[in-house]
Amino acid sequence: MTDLKSLLPEELETFFGAMGESAYRARQVFQWIHEKDVSDFAQMTNLPLPLREKLSRTSLVTAATVERKLVSARDGTVKFLFGFADGEKVESVLMQYKHGNTVCISTQAGCRMGCAFCASTVNGLKRNLEPSEMLEQVQAAQRHTGRTVSNIVLMGIGEPLDNYENVIKFLKLVNHKDGMNIGLRHISLSTCGLVDRIDRLAAEGLPVTLSVSLHAPNDEIRRQIMPIANRYTVDELLDCCRRYEKRTGRRTSFEYALIRGLNDSPACAHELGSRLCGSLCHVNLIPVNEVKGKIYKRSEKVAVELFTKALESYRMTVTVRRSLGGDINASCGQLRAEHS
Numbered sequence: 001m002t003d004l005k006s007l008l009p010e011e012l013e014t015f016f017g018a019m020g021e022s023a024y025r026a027r028q029v030f031q032w033i034h035e036k037d038v039s040d041f042a043q044m045t046n047l048p049l050p051l052r053e054k055l056s057r058t059s060l061v062t063a064a065t066v067e068r069k070l071v072s073a074r075d076g077t078v079k080f081l082f083g084f085a086d087g088e089k090v091e092s093v094l095m096q097y098k099h100g101n102t103v104c105i106s107t108q109a110g111c112r113m114g115c116a117f118c119a120s121t122v123n124g125l126k127r128n129l130e131p132s133e134m135l136e137q138v139q140a141a142q143r144h145t146g147r148t149v150s151n152i153v154l155m156g157i158g159e160p161l162d163n164y165e166n167v168i169k170f171l172k173l174v175n176h177k178d179g180m181n182i183g184l185r186h187i188s189l190s191t192c193g194l195v196d197r198i199d200r201l202a203a204e205g206l207p208v209t210l211s212v213s214l215h216a217p218n219d220e221i222r223r224q225i226m227p228i229a230n231r232y233t234v235d236e237l238l239d240c241c242r243r244y245e246k247r248t249g250r251r252t253s254f255e256y257a258l259i260r261g262l263n264d265s266p267a268c269a270h271e272l273g274s275r276l277c278g279s280l281c282h283v284n285l286i287p288v289n290e291v292k293g294k295i296y297k298r299s300e301k302v303a304v305e306l307f308t309k310a311l312e313s314y315r316m317t318v319t320v321r322r323s324l325g326g327d328i329n330a331s332c333g334q335l336r337a338e339h340s
């Protein structure tokens, strides 16, 4: 069975051509799937009945089931547990901001990056998500809340650049003018820092905002919490971010989870500031969300303040991430499909 939701318009046309069907019909189906959010061929009423029957014999349109939906009483954040055809489940989070609704989607079921403070990597990687399964998280979040998604962050479960081809295809699909038409400037991709893949991404002509999970000012601390730091040094990662900026004109955003006693001293802030100084960057501080079974504790409020102040003296934009959905375990690093 071919999953039509993962096909770009030109691929859909080729698929239809091989069935002896016209490009016009392929375009109609693309519109049903992407613009009208219909996955049942029976509802594609402008297609001839024999074509609808042929499609149901040869193909499918991925649709997720809602296994669980939790709404935060604090801030209206909605956390979904979505199920796919093979029984795999992932989480997605819809957040409301003044400027619109942002959906945080998963790119893999599980993760193999092994960051020591993150819940999503505890059971390793189960499998990559298909482009359709990423798109479906965006569509289903809209469908089940009645809210329109304006921004997307690839910051849920998984390492997007470890599922490279499928993520690229997802970006092309969600950005397509005949589809959901969400601008690339409204999409952020978060990575633990796969340098070779960031370089590849820079050459794709898909200028999404890059968020880099740095979490340490030097290799020594970074290696204690992020296995990827044994593959690439902080210097190699920062050089690569500069290349990305040059090529795409997009400002890099660095994520820094503040962990008590590990990376939250003013000395760490100064070391970070002097390394990032001079580039157009934004640092997003995230007091670490405590994860069951992990030893890492969030920094004291005063430590967060001192860290922020020290870093600001290097003239960069520093923000402390507002934690949304904390009461429903929907915050950064708390996502994990417990039911898998």
Ligand code: SAH
Binding pocket: 113, 115, 117, 118, 119, 154, 155, 156, 157, 158, 159, 160, 190, 191, 192, 193, 211, 212, 213, 255, 257, 286, 287, 288, 289, 290, 291, 332, 333, 334
């Ligand atoms: N794999 C990607 C995207 C997923 S995580 C990446 O590493 O960037 C999204 C962000 O949440 C990353 O910055 C990640 O390091 C951070 N994160 C993970 N666990 C966390 C925790 N317990 N508290 C705060 N942030 C966490």
